[in-house]
Amino acid sequence: MQDSQLRLLMFLQDLLMLKREMEDFQVVEKYEEMGFDLERKEKIEEAIREVTGQLDPELHHRFQIIASKYDRPLAPVKNGICYGCFVSTPTGSKLVTQKNDVIEFCNHCGRILYQPGTL
Amino acid sequence: MELKELFNSSNVKLELQSEEKDDVLMELISLLKLDDKAKEMLFKMLKKRENLGSTGIGKGFAIPHCRSLVVDKLNVAFGRHTKGVDFNSIDGKPANYYFLIVAPPVEISNYYLPVLGKVAQFCKSTDITAKLDKLEKVEDFLALLEETGS
Numbered sequence: 001m002q003d004s005q006l007r008l009l010m011f012l013q014d015l016l017m018l019k020r021e022m023e024d025f026q027v028v029e030k031y032e033e034m035g036f037d038l039e040r041k042e043k044i045e046e047a048i049r050e051v052t053g054q055l056d057p058e059l060h061h062r063f064q065i066i067a068s069k070y071d072r073p074l075a076p077v078k079n080g081i082c083y084g085c086f087v088s089t090p091t092g093s094k095l096v097t098q099k100n101d102v103i104e105f106c107n108h109c110g111r112i113l114y115q116p117g118t119l
Numbered sequence: 120m121e122l123k124e125l126f127n128s129s130n131v132k133l134e135l136q137s138e139e140k141d142d143v144l145m146e147l148i149s150l151l152k153l154d155d156k157a158k159e160m161l162f163k164m165l166k167k168r169e170n171l172g173s174t175g176i177g178k179g180f181a182i183p184h185c186r187s188l189v190v191d192k193l194n195v196a197f198g199r200h201t202k203g204v205d206f207n208s209i210d211g212k213p214a215n216y217y218f219l220i221v222a223p224p225v226e227i228s229n230y231y232l233p234v235l236g237k238v239a240q241f242c243k244s245t246d247i248t249a250k251l252d253k254l255e256k257v258e259d260f261l262a263l264l265e266e267t268g269s
Contacts, residue, residue, distance in 0.1 A: 010160065010189070011160060011164065014224070015164075018164075018185065018186070021186075022171065027232070030236070034176070034239035035209070035239055035242075035243075036172060036176060037209050038172040040170065040172055041171045044171060047167045072224055072225070074188065076191070114188070
């Protein structure tokens with residue numbers, strides 16, 4: 001089954017988070033002290049390329065712009081509140097991708113919104 | 120936070136049935152209260168993490184872990200496999216004892232790494248594999264966490 005564009009973005013954000021951890025010497029040291037082997041940590045780049053290759057180019061471009069402003073370009077919406085900026089998001093702006101997925105953005109901070117529990 | 124606060128009868132399984140690494144991951148994920156799509160995404164993320172280096176830390180233990188948007192709080196699970204499954208562990212031996220740890224990208228309490236560290240420490244406790252082998256019911260596992268002060 002093909003992943004929705006939103007799920008791919010969520011996966012991408014998780015991978016970018018993992019990449020940041022792998023680039024943090026102190027975190028890597030902690031993992032190694034715990035006994036974890038991270039000898040192939042450069043493989044993360046490959047995983048990121050694999051996911052970005054499946055993304056709608058326009059959406060990916062917008063993701064990159066948001067990612068240049070915020071560590072976490074995606075934010076959950078709970079009770080109508082964007083948990084990126086904590087501002088009510090009654091009507092987010094939208095992008096319909098080439099794959100007909102509808103991606104919603106926070107009108108206030110511009111982050112990409114997702115509803116936890118409804119992937 | 121102590122490990123005993125995180126485990127309960129629904130996230131511990133003493134008789135894992137899977138025979139392959141991927142199936143063990145899915146069986147562990149199934150112990151978490153997530154919908155099917157979230158489980159699928161989590162599985163993919165755990166696989167990507169495994170690709171960087173196995174989380175099989177040797178002596179029969181594996182601690183698959185990751186951060187993911189699909190969870191909104193720290194989630195853990197424990198599973199025991201009597202025969203053991205090849206998990207590409209650092210000592211090349213099968214893994215019998217599995218701790219799954221999943222956290223959201225941001226937690227206010229920031230328990231993820233400390234919990235991971237506590238689990239790794241627990242796995243290094245004296246005679247721990249013998250004690251884990253003797254467990255007969257889930258309550259015994261919870262009691263063992265209590266006994267070891269974890």
